[in-house]
Amino acid sequence: MDIKNKVAIVTGGASGLGRATAEVLAQQGAKVAIFDLNDERGQQAVAEIGADKAAFFAVDVTSDQSVEQAVDAVVNHFGGVHLCVNCAGICPAARTLSRDGEPMPLSGFSTAININLVGSFNVARVAAAAMANNEPSGEAGERGVIINTASVAAYEGQIGQTAYAASKGGIVGLTLPMARDLAPLGIRVMAIAPGIMGTPMIKAMPEKVQDALVANIQFPKRLGLPAEDFAGLVVHIAENAYLNGETIRLDGGIRMGPK
Known part of the structure; x- marks a missing residue:
């Protein structure tokens, strides 16, 4: 797909x-x-990217009504939907049993699944319905591309990551069947499983904590770059019509042991 x-x-x-x-x-x-739910940051992003290139929509990804209304608004504003990249998510940390032997509150587990997994599916399903109205384009006759965000935790979840790992494992699991569902319409479905990315949240951690994280990475010995590495892969997936139904690990070869 030509992104332009x-x-x-x-x-x-x-x-x-x-x-x-x-x-x-x-x-x-x-x-x-x-x-996004953060109106202030959303408006700031539009101002910095340019109102001619971007628009902000306050959306709760766990709400079918919120997502359906927002996708309709996008179609009305921009004329269609061709690419959907699901990055919304949370990363809670809680053990199945606390140090005092108390079970994790079920609400904590449910919230992670609802935002990370159900939310991604919610947006993907509605975006796919909009994509289905597109005219086929390119040599493959594509109508759209959906890219969900998993995590290396889907494969090697750490202590305290039961909810997060389960939610991201669900993203990996739905990738191929969703790709099969949408293949007759010319809509591809992929997932990216990032390792330790240098997001503002990670970069705000003490340097010694960052160094400890980087020590587990094989090569290159650095945090992942959100723009060059992650977004760059999003662009490549969108442009490479033969990528479909797969989760790509983006992690510098890291394999996480129990910690």
């Missing part, structure tokens, strides 16, 4: 990996719809 003049939805687009992705897609000539 296409319309991309980026959830969690007001910060972190989503913000980097929104910026890079706009630089590549796409029109970007930023879905």
Whole structure:
């Protein structure tokens, strides 16, 4: 898919990996719809990217009504939807049993699954319905591309990551069947499983903590770059029509042991 003049939805687009992705897609000539709950950051992102290239929509990804209304608004504003990148998510930390032997509150587990997994599916399903109305384009006759964000935790979740790892494992698990569902329509589905990315949250950690994280990375010995590495892979996936139904680890060869 040629990204230029296409319309991309980026959830969690007001910060972190989503913000980097929104910026890079706009630089590549796409029109970007930023879905986020943080109005202040969303408006700031639009101001910095450019109102001619981006628009902000306050969206709760766990709400079917919120997402359906927002996607309709994107179609009305930009004329369609061609790319959907789901970056919205949370990363809670809690053990199954606390040090005092208390079970993790079920609400904590449910919230992670609802935002990270159900939220991603919610946006993907509605975006796919909009994509299905597009005219086929390119040599492959594509109508759209959906890219969900998993994590290396889907494969090697750490202590305290039961909810997070389960939610990201769900992203990995739905990738191929969703790709099969949407293949007859010319819509591809991929997932990216990032390792330790240098988002503002990670960069705010003490340097010794960052160094400890980097020590587990094989090569290159650095944190992942949100724009160059993550968003760059989003662009490549969008442009490479033969990538479909797969999760790509983006992690510098890291394999996380129990900690």
